[in-house]
Amino acid sequence: MYLLIALFLPLVVFLACLTALRKSQQMAFTASLFAAGVSLLASLAMIPEVMQNPTKLSQATSVNWIPYPPIHFSVGVDGLSLWLIAVTALLTVVAVVMSSGRDSMFLGWLLLLEAGIVGVFAAQDLFLFFVFFELTLLPVLFLMGQYGKDSGKATSMGATIKFFVFTFAGSVLMLAAMTYLFLKAGTFDYQNILLQVQAGSFRLSPAEQMPLFLAFFLAFAVKTPLFPFHAWQADAYATAPSPLGIVMAGLMGKLGTYGLLRFCLPLFPNAARECAGWINGLAILAILYGALVAIVQPNIKRLLAFSSLSHLGFVVLGIFSFHINGLDGAAYQMVCHAVTTGALFVLAGVLEERKGSCEISAFGGLASRTPWLATTFLIAALASSGLPALNNFVGEYLILQGAAFAGFGYAAAAGIGVILSAVYLLWMYQRTFLGPNPDEATADLSTQEAIAIGPLIVLMIWMGVSSGNFLPVQSAVNQKILQQTKMNVEFRVAAPVAAEAVHGN
Amino acid sequence: MGTNVMPSGEELLRFLPEMILAIFAVLVMLWESRHDEHGERPGMPAFALIGLGLAAAASIVAGAAPGYAFRNMLVVDSFATFFRLLLMGIGAMAVMTASPFLRARKAEGGEYYSLILLSLIGQSLMAASNELIMVFIGIEISSISSYVLAGYLKDDKRVNESALKYFLLGSFATGFLLYGVSWIYGLTGSTNLNEIASILGNADIAPDAVLTGAATALILAGLCFKVSAFPFQSWAPDVYQGAATPVGAFLSAAPKAAAFATLLRVFLTAFDPMADRWLPLLIVVALLTMVIGNLAALWQTDVKRILGYSSIANAGYVLVAVAAHSTLGISAVLFYLAAYSVMNFGAFAVVSLREETELKDFEGLAKRQPATAALMTVFMASLIGLPMTAGFFGKFYIFQSAIDAELYWLAGLGLLTSAVAAFYYLRVIAAMYMKPSPEGAPEMAVPAASQQAVMFVAAALTIGFGIFPGWLLDWATRSSGLLR
Numbered sequence: 006m007y008l009l010i011a012l013f014l015p016l017v018v019f020l021a022c023l024t025a026l027r028k029s030q031q032m033a034f035t036a037s038l039f040a041a042g043v044s045l046l047a048s049l050a051m052i053p054e055v056m057q058n059p060t061k062l063s064q065a066t067s068v069n070w071i072p073y074p075p076i077h078f079s080v081g082v083d084g085l086s087l088w089l090i091a092v093t094a095l096l097t098v099v100a101v102v103m104s105s106g107r108d109s110m111f112l113g114w115l116l117l118l119e120a121g122i123v124g125v126f127a128a129q130d131l132f133l134f135f136v137f138f139e140l141t142l143l144p145v146l147f148l149m150g151q152y153g154k155d156s157g158k159a160t161s162m163g164a165t166i167k168f169f170v171f172t173f174a175g176s177v178l179m180l181a182a183m184t185y186l187f188l189k190a191g192t193f194d195y196q197n198i199l200l201q202v203q204a205g206s207f208r209l210s211p212a213e214q215m216p217l218f219l220a221f222f223l224a225f226a227v228k229t230p231l232f233p234f235h236a237w238q239a240d241a242y243a244t245a246p247s248p249l250g251i252v253m254a255g256l257m258g259k260l261g262t263y264g265l266l267r268f269c270l271p272l273f274p275n276a277a278r279e280c281a282g283w284i285n286g287l288a289i290l291a292i293l294y295g296a297l298v299a300i301v302q303p304n305i306k307r308l309l310a311f312s313s314l315s316h317l318g319f320v321v322l323g324i325f326s327f328h329i330n331g332l333d334g335a336a337y338q339m340v341c342h343a344v345t346t347g348a349l350f351v352l353a354g355v356l357e358e359r360k361g362s363c364e365i366s367a368f369g370g371l372a373s374r375t376p377w378l379a380t381t382f383l384i385a386a387l388a389s390s391g392l393p394a395l396n397n398f399v400g401e402y403l404i405l406q407g408a409a410f411a412g413f414g415y416a417a418a419a420g421i422g423v424i425l426s427a428v429y430l431l432w433m434y435q436r437t438f439l440g441p442n443p444d445e446a447t448a449d450l451s452t453q454e455a456i457a458i459g460p461l462i463v464l465m466i467w468m469g470v471s472s473g474n475f476l477p478v479q480s481a482v483n484q485k486i487l488q489q490t491k492m493n494v495e496f497r498v499a500a501p502v503a504a505e506a507v508h509g510n
Numbered sequence: 511m512g513t514n515v516m517p518s519g520e521e522l523l524r525f526l527p528e529m530i531l532a533i534f535a536v537l538v539m540l541w542e543s544r545h546d547e548h549g550e551r552p553g554m555p556a557f558a559l560i561g562l563g564l565a566a567a568a569s570i571v572a573g574a575a576p577g578y579a580f581r582n583m584l585v586v587d588s589f590a591t592f593f594r595l596l597l598m599g600i601g602a603m604a605v606m607t608a609s610p611f612l613r614a615r616k617a618e619g620g621e622y623y624s625l626i627l628l629s630l631i632g633q634s635l636m637a638a639s640n641e642l643i644m645v646f647i648g649i650e651i652s653s654i655s656s657y658v659l660a661g662y663l664k665d666d667k668r669v670n671e672s673a674l675k676y677f678l679l680g681s682f683a684t685g686f687l688l689y690g691v692s693w694i695y696g697l698t699g700s701t702n703l704n705e706i707a708s709i710l711g712n713a714d715i716a717p718d719a720v721l722t723g724a725a726t727a728l729i730l731a732g733l734c735f736k737v738s739a740f741p742f743q744s745w746a747p748d749v750y751q752g753a754a755t756p757v758g759a760f761l762s763a764a765p766k767a768a769a770f771a772t773l774l775r776v777f778l779t780a781f782d783p784m785a786d787r788w789l790p791l792l793i794v795v796a797l798l799t800m801v802i803g804n805l806a807a808l809w810q811t812d813v814k815r816i817l818g819y820s821s822i823a824n825a826g827y828v829l830v831a832v833a834a835h836s837t838l839g840i841s842a843v844l845f846y847l848a849a850y851s852v853m854n855f856g857a858f859a860v861v862s863l864r865e866e867t868e869l870k871d872f873e874g875l876a877k878r879q880p881a882t883a884a885l886m887t888v889f890m891a892s893l894i895g896l897p898m899t900a901g902f903f904g905k906f907y908i909f910q911s912a913i914d915a916e917l918y919w920l921a922g923l924g925l926l927t928s929a930v931a932a933f934y935y936l937r938v939i940a941a942m943y944m945k946p947s948p949e950g951a952p953e954m955a956v957p958a959a960s961q962q963a964v965m966f967v968a969a970a971l972t973i974g975f976g977i978f979p980g981w982l983l984d985w986a987t988r989s990s991g992l993l994r
Binding site: 071072073074135136137139140142143146147150151161162165166169170173174177178180181184185187188216 | 876891894896897898906909910913914918921922925926928929930932933936937939940943944945978979980983984987
């Protein structure tokens with residue numbers, strides 16, 4: 006029930022915003038805030054049930070949707086999706102608060118985006134997953150295309166079309182792969198397919214797995230994005246209106262990494278293991294390339310885009326380490342990165358509103374007049390660069406540990422990325438907030454902005470010092486996924502990993 | 511069959527839809543002549559619509575008792591009934607879109623409605639013919655009316671060019687078809703699809719495989735022209751762009767649907783025994799049609815031309831399902847043709863609201879006419895194949911049938927070209943929503959009630975079939991069994 010509320014209430018208000026509330030902006034804002042808030046409460050209300058048994062599907066609903074091919078509207082939550090859904094709801098509330106002056110359509114599209122993303126995390130039917138996965142493109146198309154701001158050479162229209170065509174092209178082959186799975190297994194129901202795998206009645210030979218895996222991988226790699234599929238990213242983040250930036254940078258990338266973890270590993274373990282080498286290589290390239298390019302970016306949002314490229318490289322590295330620590334770190338980092346990047350985009354939006362642009366050169370010496378803005382920005386930047394006691398540290402540490410089990414070189418190379426992230430974030434902070442000439446004209450955080458950023462800062466610290474509150478539910482699911490990756494494997498796994506699971510707190 | 515010449519009542523019933531259309535085609539003309547040549551001549555579209563409604567009802571009644579008619583020349587099965595109803599629906603949309611369009615140009619004449627009905631007779635015959643000569647007659651009735659329709663606004667230079675091009679190339683293609691039919695008759699001694707199948711299927715009496723192959727290729731070439739498949743696709747954008755917009759909409763839907771019906775029936779009945787010979791050819795044709803249609807559309811700057819190339823690409827998708835050579839494939843074809851007719855007609859109906867159809871004339875439309883822009887967005891989203899639209903399920907069923915038939919490469923490459931296609935449909939959405947209104951932008955005509963009805967019904971069906979495709983798919987599946 007809670008899940009359905011979190012999924013459908015935004016949809017209802019989206020439809021209302023497009024029709025009845027079209028003309029009354031104030032009403033639309035109230036309704037949107039209400040819908041986003043109730044969704045958040047509903048997603049929090051799911052916690053106890055999931056906590057009890059994280060590997061079991063909670064809040065499961067399954068309704069026949071299409072008779073043939075049998076497609077079910079089948080949704081549910083487990084330990085892996087729980088925090089992702091909650092953070093989606095939270096970031097949507099933040100985004101709605103930050104778009105108080107926008108028109109009804111804008112708010113409506115934001116809510117549709119929320120519904121789409123929650124749907125992706127909750128879908129238990131492969132076809133339904135695909136529908137939600139593609140549905141998220143529609144609100145982005147209008148939010149970015151209609152409300153985006155040209156940034157330098159990148160026009161918002163060009164960035165929108167680029168984003169759309171890239172991600173759309175990436176995912177069409179996944180539909181073909183899903184269809185193949187359906188024709189083979191007789192069902193789109195993911196849990197059912199996994200049960201068949203477990204019972205041994207459904208097996209994909211390594212030769213079958215490879216093309217299927219690559220089709221899934223391509224869709225998720227473009228969405229994440231993983232180097233070299235990131236061409237759409239910087240323009241998109243730079244031109245997106247700030248509230249969209251919060252949701253897009255914070256969450257859309259997670260659709261890709263979530264898909265890798267949820268589907269690619271259990272369904273195609275042979276292929277995934279076979280490809281792990283070069284995928285980890287790409288992840289390292291993403292980490293280093295993203296960080297190096299971020300250093301030289303003159304624009305805060307572009308810098309954050311490349312920082313995301315780098316950080317999501319960590320997540321992919323963790324997933325393809327095939328070690329429980331790596332998987333846990335990846336799952337944890339998905340949530341942490343959503344919180345941190347969401348916060349950074351809120352603040353970037355605040356800065357952009359003050360100065361009309363996000364060019365770093367437009368700023369300098371802000372800190373003396375804007376202590377709150379400067380402090381929150383510093384906390385978010387430090388969290389993003391992996392300072393211990395803040396959230397990203399936990400995830401990145403676990404990932405590095407997992408990567409070290411997969412190969413020490415990976416961990417060493419990725420470690421350089423952590424250092425580089427401190428370089429670009431702190432240097433950006435220094436150029437923006439510090440400096441010899443104090444900025445007298447810029448205002449500090451308003452109450453509304455403080456309300457938006459507050460919960461995110463609290464979460465950064467909470468998730469940093471007390472990961473035991475969050476990690477175990479994810480870890481339980483990851484254990485199961487790791488178990489599943491050994492089930493569909495035809496050859497024996499070379500070196501069974503001996504080390505005990507070590508959690509990072 | 512016996513020797514009596516008089517057809518039985520049952521046989522006449524199976525031919526009733528065509529007879530009704532013929533009667534109403536004449537009635538419309540007579541009705542027009544009752545009125546002064548320069549005055550108002552109301553009621554003609556209503557006449558046409560009544561005729562279409564009665565013909566549709568007759569199709570349903572006739573479809574309830576499947577069987578042959580006129581010495582096996584016609585076959586009325588659920589497949590034919592599906593196409594008849596689809597064609598009547600397309601005809602109704604063509605009438606409703608055109609009536610205000612033509613009135614605004616002071617060009618409304620009874621012959622337009624009459625020609626639409628006559629053209630539908632031919633197409634309905636094509637869907638139900640069980641005989642190569644009947645196929646030819648159906649195609650000719652359909653084509654000759656279509657040629658005249660393409661040149662309907664005869665004072666416009668582009669319209670004339672369009673009609674002439676359509677006529678010359680179309681006649682040429684029909685020649686191919688007829689030549690192929692004569693070869694088949696020479697080789698097998700029959701033009702009946704079932705008899706041809708039994709002769710070709712019997713190794714003892716089957717004629718020379720090379721010659722039959724050549725004859726099959728000739729017939730395929732003729733039909734490829736009609737569905738605008740590679741390498742006979744180049745006429746489509748010119749004709750659809752040049753013809754009056756409602757005519758373009760009709761031409762891109764009805765004759766194509768009928769040609770696909772013929773293609774399926776002829777190749778899955780008569781030439782089924784030699785499927786392993788023509789399937790590879792069809793696969794190549796399908797692939798190249800998708801590639802050429804989608805790539806050529808990328809550079810177009812006129813919305814009608816974009817829709818023209820898009821119709822080529824869509825023919826390619828349908829051919830993929832034909833190449834799947836299975837019941838699943840046939841039902842995918844039927845579903846897609848229905849979905850395509852609706853979304854494509856909707857898009858054409860929006861375009862018909864304005865004189866100029868350059869992409870830049872659509873800039874900023876969302877600000878000026880939000881409802882029209884929103885409707886156009888629905889049709890474009892469906893043509894892209896976004897979820898929650900009919901086009902999405904249509905493509906899904908097509909590529910599902912291809913994967914089921916183990917045509918993995920065809921399915922993969924087809925899906926990739928359909929992703930490329932997203933670009934040019936997006937350009938239309940981008941022009942409407944993401945570009946400012948240019949100075950002195952042309953106002954779109956306020957849509958008349960009948961045009962609004964077409965657009966809204968098309969949009970409702972596009973979304974409706976996108977959320978609940980079950981009913982249409984069910985019908986398509988029940989209609990996919992050919993009477994052989």
